[in-house]
Amino acid sequence: MPGRKSKARELQSMHRGLHYMASGTTGQGDLKRAILELLRSDWEFRRAVAAELGLLEILERLAKIEERMARIEERLLKVEERIEEHTRAIRALQEQVRSLQEQVKVLQEQVKALQEQMVKLQEQVLEHSKAIRALQEQVAKLEERIEEHSRVIRGLQEELRRFGDRLAALGSRWGLYAEEAVRESLRRFLHEYFGVAQVGKWEYFDREGVVFGYPTLIEVDVVVKDDTHYLVEVKSSVSVADVKVFNEKCKLYQKVVKPPKTKKIIVTCYADDRAREAAKALDVEIITR
Template sequence: MSSQLKRKFLELLKEDEEFRYAVAGLLGLEEILKRLDRHEEQLVKLREDMNKLREDMNKLREDMNRGFELIERRISALGARWGLQTEEAFREGLKGILEREFGVKVERWIKRDEEGIVYEHPSDVEVDVAVKDGKTILIEVSSHIKASDIPIFRRKAEFYRRVTGVRAERLVIVTPYADERAVEMARELGIEIYTKV
């Protein structure tokens, strides 16, 4: 650049405010554009990293949910198995005591309900039957009784009567836990509940 051109350029910068702002703007804009280019590269990389992190978090969440579901299924299976084993052990203990000590004959009664009287579809119906001096008692042993179980037990008694022609004199439920509503409903329907809770 010639010295004359430099001098003219400097004069314009000193004397011409509009020219000075235009040059300053161009110089600043170029610097800003360079910085933006650098930042844009960093932003693109940051966005890619964030997307990767989001994918990793989603995968982790899915893996954790699958793990929790598996644990819950195993705990439920163990609880159900323990409950069934406990019910069976209690049933056998009750049967032994009643038969040995009180001369009550106890048997597990199982019949196919093709009409769906009890469960509203064809299924096997099971109930414990205790007989002494010609009196029949139907006994339901369960680890937990809900209100919805009460009408089902009532329908079991009706099914038993239809099949055998024998009306049970007493309906008895033995359980360590019964919902409050189940206890009320049983009382209303004349079903005895023996429970701790």
């Protein structure tokens, strides 16, 4: 009971003050002044009066209320700080939302443009599909016509083959006669060209296959005049291969016979440009008649 003792002291102090005022004053005005002076100067008297009037309990409650208010203010300050933080965060989020809304708007415009392009592409694809189907139909018709033409061509080729076989048979017979007639005409020209009555023939069996790559009999027309051996090839027409073979024959003749001088001559009715180039490179003279 410290509270009771304190209260008792306060009551005693108040009684002493009242007794003092009663003994030292003569009027009611003086009593009031004395009471006010005690209230101002005497703390215990002031508390005792407040207790008698029920103010002390009120003051204590007010003090507790002030403490609670102070705590509430602290909490409010913290809440306000958090609200401020949340406000800043909300503002930042609002900015982000506005930015995202702008981006979404741009994306919506892009999507709309892409959708329009897609529609156009679909229309083009539809047109192309129609064109492709039309072309496929044309190709099918052309394939049928090609197949028909191929059958006709195969029939013509078969007829040409049979005709070619007949023509080849006739040509081989005529070629032999024509070649021999041309060679005989060219031999008469050689007699006139060299002023001799006869053109000799050199025959040699090429065992080593120098000319053709395998062993075979080699024949070369030869005209000997003074110390020069004229090696002559008589053909109705001459190709590059003919020039090369003739040159190999002449090289074999030079190796076997070893004449003092040789001259290579081809007498023909026709020689193409390539044959003439080869003859010039191999030092072969071509005489056309």
